[in-house]
Each structure stands twice: as structure tokens, then as C-alpha cells.
Amino acid sequence: MAYPQISIPTVQRLAQVYARLGELRSKGTRKVSSTQLGKELGTGSHNIRKDFSVLGEGAGQAGAAYDVEFLRNRIQQRFGLGRTIRACIVGLGRLGTAIADYDSLRKAGCDIVAGFDSNINRVETIRIGIPVHPAYQISQVVRNEGIELGILTVPVFGAQEATNRLVQGGVQVILNFVPSKVDVPSGVVVRNIDMITEYLIASAFVTLKSESQNDTEERI
């Protein structure tokens, strides 16, 4: 390893910073301080600067703040965020088609080139501008198209099978919107985006908050 081992929280924060830098850049902002970034991410400036230490030397210039463009390029290069990743969506219900249309994802570099559904005649499919295939062709299409990322928006009971097919086709990353964990072989990265659990967590915090006068909410 040429670089120090990067901790998971650090990767997560830097990804957030990267997204934020993109916004700042498009607004024409040139400079940003660790204090400001910390405030926007809900953490301290120390934390931000500590995270930046994994980017190597000279990310910022002491005294002046960080250069938005330069810092963004550093993160992009360090994490390989510059390239476009070919992706597909499995499960073309309301959520799946909404995501297929989601322009911000495309702007971030996620190029959705195929969709799959077990019911090829779904009404929704006519609304999206990508080729649609039946679910049993997942592995084959993924391999032929060089798809690296799969977006899972199927019902719970179909999630594992869809995952297996994606993995068999060779995807390296899965964004799982199904409120259930899926098993993957070591080496495949899964990010779970589970709005049911998020809803439950939020509800729980509300209960805990009203229960004690502590500043629980500040820490969330």
C-alpha cells in the first residue's frame, strides 16, 4: 500500500465532501475552509482536515483556505471518481423507473444502460429511455454490456436471486434499495439504501429525544 489505510468513515465523509465541492464549483466558488465544510457535513473542522491527510501533501495551503477545483481533483483522482460507470436497474416498478430518470446520478457518472424486470410488459417500462430485458437475461446482458454496477429495486423476495445474477454477470458494485440484506461474494461492494430502516431510525430518535433532555438530536 502506497497510501495509509483509509478508514470507512473517512471515505464516507470524503465522498460527501466531493459531492459538496461539485456544487460549490458549479456555483463558481473558488475557496472553501475546513470549518465551512465541517459545518455543512455536520462535523468538526478537525475531522475534515484529518480526513484530508489521506489525500497526500499539499491539498490545501496553510493560511488560505482550500482551492475547490484542486481539492475536488485530488479526491477524484484518489478515489477514481472521474470515470463513468456503466450501470443497470433491476426492478422497473415506480422506484426503479424514478431512479432510471434521476438526472443527478447520471451527472455523478452513473450511466444506466439497461433495465430488467421479471414482467417485461410493465406499463412503466415505456416511460424510460433505456433498453429493457427480462430478468433471466441479467447475467448475459451485464457481461455483454460491460456493466459494473447494479441498482436493485425489486421486491424483497426477489432480491437475492437478482443479486446472484448480477454477480454472475460480473458487477462489482450493488446499490441495494430493497429493505433486506443480500449476500454477495467477498470482493463485491454493496451499499444499502433502505428507507424503511431510515424511517424507523428517525422515529426511534424522536422517541429517545422526548425521553431525555440530552442533546441527542445534535449527534445524529
Add this chain to the structure above:
Amino acid sequence: MAYPQISIPTVQRLAQVYARLGELRSKGTRKVSSTQLGKELGTGSHNIRKDFSVLGEGAGQAGAAYDVEFLRNRIQQRFGLGRTIRACIVGLGRLGTAIADYDSLRKAGCDIVAGFDSNINRVETIRIGIPVHPAYQISQVVRNEGIELGILTVPVFGAQEATNRLVQGGVQVILNFVPSKVDVPSGVVVRNIDMITEYLIASAFVTLKSESQNDTEERI
């Protein structure tokens, strides 16, 4: 505080466990061990048992595994997850309407009773079965309807204003699907569900994985 301070990771895991217990219950499963739950959440059994210590005594019986129904009720009671929460959606684009239709959320207790959009004539609005109002009425409707939770699915530039109106109306919880942080007064709970950042994090992990032979992926 009658109970010990509960850490944030613990709340998150228990919310996941709660969701999982719901699935197990509907499948008719009666008993579940900490080992099994740990496996399904991707953590160790020690961690699960430690988390359960915040539930008070007798959550499980030593020797036997945990009773699914009983444990679920304990978590439900401890975190106030039993009740239905009245909610609204701000931003009725593709994503917003997809979420309004999302049945699992309703089953979890989230009762979406109103929708808002700055463009009241949106085509999508005819597809959802809830009353739709113009955005400037958010505070008023939220207050009149006793809405506690707001779901944000507006474009980035409208997120803060929508948030302000929700807070002014009295919501306590916001599920923010906008890839940008929003400011809220202390006491309001925000959960960010940001698929852009998740995409970036996943991409970063893929790069880091290929860079070193460490078992980075196991830790994600």
C-alpha cells in the same frame, strides 16, 4: 434518564433488527439467535447481544434463542415504533410519487396524508391517491393535519426553503432524499438518504479495493 444513554450505532442496528424481526414474524419464525441476527446485519453476535442490553432485562432467555414476537415488542415499545406517524411528501416528481406509492413505508407505520409541489399542475399528481397542495401552503396544512414527518424530494435549490416551511408547520422528523444537507433547529431529526453520495462511496470502495489486497470490502 431511567435508561442508559443509547449510542447511535446501537439505535441504528436495533432499527434494522426490528425490521428483520418483522420479516421473520410474517414468515412464522418463532425463535432467532444473536448469531443469526448478527449474520444478517453483517456484524458479530456479541454486538447484537450488547445492543439488546439497552432493552432492559429478560429480552431473551439464556440457553434458548430470542423469541421473535417478544423481542420485537420490546424494541417497539422502547423506541415508540408501534404508533402510526402522519407524514407528507414535498416534491412530487418521479421520486416523490414513487415514494408516496411505496407500500412498505406505510406498513412500517408511515401514513402519507398529503403531498406538496410548487407546480400544482404536474402530470404526476394525478397518479397518487393523496390530497395535493401548492408548496406555499406547507406550514398551514402540516399544522392543520397534525403531520409529524416530512419527506423531501425536491430539487437541491428548493430544499432549504421546503425544510423551513415543514419546520415552521411543526414537523419533528425529515427524511431528506435531496443530495444536499439542510439546516434545522435543534430538536428536529433529519435522516439523509442520499443516493448520489452512496454511489460515490461505492465507487470509491471499488477503487480502493483494487488498489490493495486488504479485505477492505469485508468491512464496508
Add this chain to the structure above:
DNA sequence: GTGTGTGAAATTCTTCACAGCG
């Protein structure tokens, strides 16, 4: 003076190890 960079301290979280129960 304002802001970055980083080793050290403090805190938080996870893992371990083992007592106790069915």
C-alpha cells in the same frame, strides 16, 4: 490573525472472555 497539518489525548465503539441459565 486566520487557516492548514498532525501527533497525542480522549472518547466511543467493538470485540473478547467468561459466568449463568435452560
Add this chain to the structure above:
DNA sequence: CGCTGTGAAGAATTTCACACAC
């Protein structure tokens, strides 16, 4: 004998404090 429950140990992360640069 497998499983729960929990204090103690260990690891990881965050926070602090201060040197250095503009």
C-alpha cells in the same frame, strides 16, 4: 452444550492542541 448477558480489554475514531504557513 449452545445461547444469553455483561464487565473488561482492545481497537478504532474523534477531538484536542499546537506548530507552521500565508
